[in-house]
Amino acid sequence: MLNILVVGSINMDIINRVHEFPEAGETVKGLGAEYLCGGKGSNQAIAASLAGGNVTMIGSVGQDSFANQLLATVQGYGVNTSLVMSKEGFSGLAFINVNDKGENTIILSEGANGKMNPDDIRSSLSILEQTDLLLLQNEIPWETNEMVIEEARRKGVFIILNPAPATSISDELLQKIDLLILNETEIETITGISAGSAEQAEEALRCLIHKGSREVILTLGEKGTSYMNTSLVKIDVPAFQVNAVDTTAAGDTFIGAWATLLRSPLSTEEKLRFASAAAAIAVTRKGAANSIPTRGEIEQFLRERHGS
Ligand code: RIB
Secondary structure, eight states: OOEEEEEOOOEEEEEEEOSSOOOTTOOOOOSOEEEEEEOHHHHHHHHHHHTTOEEEEEOEEOSSTTHHHHHHHHHHTTOBOTTOEEOSSOOEEEEEEEOTTSOEEEEEEOGGGGGOOHHHHGGGGGGGGGOSEEEEOSSSOHHHHHHHHHHHHHTTOEEEEOOOSOOOOOHHHHTTOSEEEEEHHHHHHHHSOOOOSHHHHHHHHHHHHHHTOSEEEEEOGGGOEEEEETTOOEEEEOOOOOOOSOOTTHHHHHHHHHHTTTTOOSOHHHHHHHHHHHHHHHHTSSSSGGGOOOHHHHHHHHHHHHOO
């Protein structure tokens, strides 16, 4: 089994459903609220675990009433949380609004995630000796990500970075990442190129490769997914058509599922379809962690859609 390490965030998602998002200064009545486990780090860890990876997470929860619930949930999906720390103060919170189209807006209060400093986790990184693949996002301090990337490179671990929420990244750091997985907003932040059309997406992907990225996947929601590596050939896979009720964690689900295919003999196109199927299932369900499918569900979906 592939050993996957996720160093990242764990959040309590406070989800409000609304018909339409309020304008600035406007108050609208919500249709009901839920408290569910989320956070890009733990969502990706859970997605990788459910898709068949052996996943360990390094993260941080607060000393509040959410902490135990969050840990129990992540553990319940088969993720090893023995390296998750407890930090004074509150756990990460994500205030999420979901409208009738399944779109979301998210405001993050980083809480314990923001307190995960390089020195806090240095000793836990001995686990890199037994790690095949490292998954990182941008919901913990950036200097912690940089330190982990350096250590992982020294140990020859394959590194996937999902720079979400969007952040600019130096060319030097891009060259240290094996695979970058990002969306339209994130690629524009790094390259300055909007990926609105297929041509612009290709230009933005080429720009990342010229900056030194080795492999890039651009996730474009209902417009599908594009992949490019140093050969500069773009591979496009359309999104599966589904009735979206909540797009929260769709990207995380894609990434976790993709990560489990590191050693798979499947073609790049087949891998993209597998990860896209996982994301497609997630958007038909409400919430973050609880919307993520198992490997069996992904394979069943693919059989139904393509007979494969
Ligand atoms: O990617 C979705 C996640 O972003 C949510 O679960 C929320 O916690 C925010 O981190």
